[in-house]
Amino acid sequence: MKKLDLNKQEIETVESAIQHWQEEGYLDSEKAKELKDSIEEKSFEWGMLAKYAFWIALGSLILSVISLFADDALVTFVKGFYETPNIVFCVFFAALAAMFYFLGFRNKEKNPENNFSSETLMLAGAFSTAASVGFLGTILDRSTSHYTISFLLSIIIYAVLTVKLQSKLLWVFTLVALGIWFATETAYHSGWGFRFWGMNYPLRFTIFGLIITAFSIWGQPKIKVLEPYTSTSYVVGLLYTMLSLWCLSIFGNYSDFEAWTGVRQYEIFYWGLLGIALSLGLCLYGMKTKDFVSRDIGFVFFILNLYTRFVEYLWDNINRTIFFLILAISFWFVGRWAEKIWKKKDGKSKELS
Template sequence: MKKLDLSRQDKETVEEALAFWKASGQLDESTVEELRSTIDERSFEWRVLARYAFWVALASLIFSVVSLFSDNTLEKFVQQFYDAPNIVYCIFFAGLAAVFYYLGFRNKKLYPEKTFSNETLMLAGAFSTAACIGFLGQILDRDNHFFTILFFISILIYGVLSIKLQSKLIWVFTLIALGIWFATETAYHSEWGWKFWGMNYPLRFTIFGIILTACAVFVQPKFSPLKSFKSTSVIIGLLYTMIALWILSIFGNYSDFEAWSRIRQIEIFYWGLIAIALSLGLAIYGLKRKDNVIRDIGFVFFLINLYTRFVEYLWDNINRTIFFLILAVSFWLVGRWSEKVWKKQSSSD
């Protein structure tokens, strides 16, 4: 009889469920034993190994390129390329990207089951595309508007690829490219200054993240090719928002370090309150909706913001022993509260 191969964790979860149904009388003992005999523990997580192996392979490829330029034995060989014009590198990486994309699409069609190898080829193509655009940006004048258009082109390339391959990983590249384009576009219109319409980068990206999250929730589901990327967009949008808001709570809407160093942190305390309130709201929303990702993002940034305020206002004002004692007690309280929530959820399930 064919058995269902499960990881150890999944097998334990299924066995706990069977034991619960047996104890509640929903299943008799013979049925439980029959169902238990159909599951087996997977001897080795080959899928996980494959994923990590391809990631390591890609990382090794990148490190090998970096090492090429630091290896003394190859220094003379590489030296002759230093004087090559940027257009040569641009064309080279464009060709390399085309090769990777061709192989990726070809393998996707011939071997659709080889998910990780296909995705690795597409990621290599994405990195090559980024390098090509980077060298093209070196060719163009930064003060020329075509410089920012390059990043917009990369958004289109990554977006089309992610939809064609239904790859959430490449969709992440699309949203990262969108953030880079937003930063360069606003910087260009502010003549490469730190402020755009009176907003520094953290404030800009806080608003950008909120808009991206709102579009992911309300606009993206209306387009069928983008529906499967909704959750990814929400996560990236929230990360943009929460990271930028956390930085904003530390530095405020200042673009000059000297001006910021002259103020007291209490003068920008309201940004910290907004960050704490928003992160706590996300944590509560995630708990109520049973959305673990949003709950975790909210909870993690709630702690980050809380302890950032703790360090800002107490580090220089109290004894170090008392400081760390308060820190230890607070973490213990957080752990105890988390344990209560976990037990409550376990009992209600």
């Protein structure tokens, strides 16, 4: 019988389920042993290697382009393009994007198991699309500096391609483009200032993230073509919210740097308190409902908020030696706590095997 290759975490989950079914009488000991014997731990994470290799390949490609401009022998050649009309670059990057999308879609159809290579091609297409739309913006809005129309166009392009090519990566680009459009649109209507309706960028994006998250929970599942990307929207929405709220806990709703430097951190303590409460709430909700995304994001930002408050209130008030000593001890306790959880899970896994 062909054995099922699983990683260590997946084996722990499956063996826990088999053990539970055996204790409840759904499986006898012989069948339970047979099922456990049909599982085999992966000897090497080839999937992860493929994923990182494709990312490194794309990063190397970007670095090679950057290095082009640092090469003295090519500087003269590059200068020849300075007078090239923007429409040429716009069409070039549009054609390049179309080529990458075509190759990615064809690879996905012919070799659906080669997901990483397909997504890498989609990512290259997304960057090319952004470049093409950027040059289009300089052509259409040269005099007004109102680039929000071009960003809105990129959202439509990414959204349509997401549905046509069934790519979650492109949906991430759609949501990122939506965030950029939101930032530029609100900035445009506030005269390119930092405040819009009395809100600075962190406060605006906190609300923006909450809207994305709410849409992913109650709105997106009802739209058939967007339903497969609900979990992606949920993650991006939470990250928008928690990152913006963390920035808000540091800077408050201030848009003037000089005004902010004159404010004591305890005067904007309520933003930090809100960040801690929301992250802790996410963490508890995730543990209760086994929603690992909420749990992990909540836990990370709970720790981040606690240490941010620690630095804010103690950096200028205690001796540096004591400060770093407290920091070291606290991280040691966090490490010990994580180690105990890991050993507990590892012990259960050995018992089951």
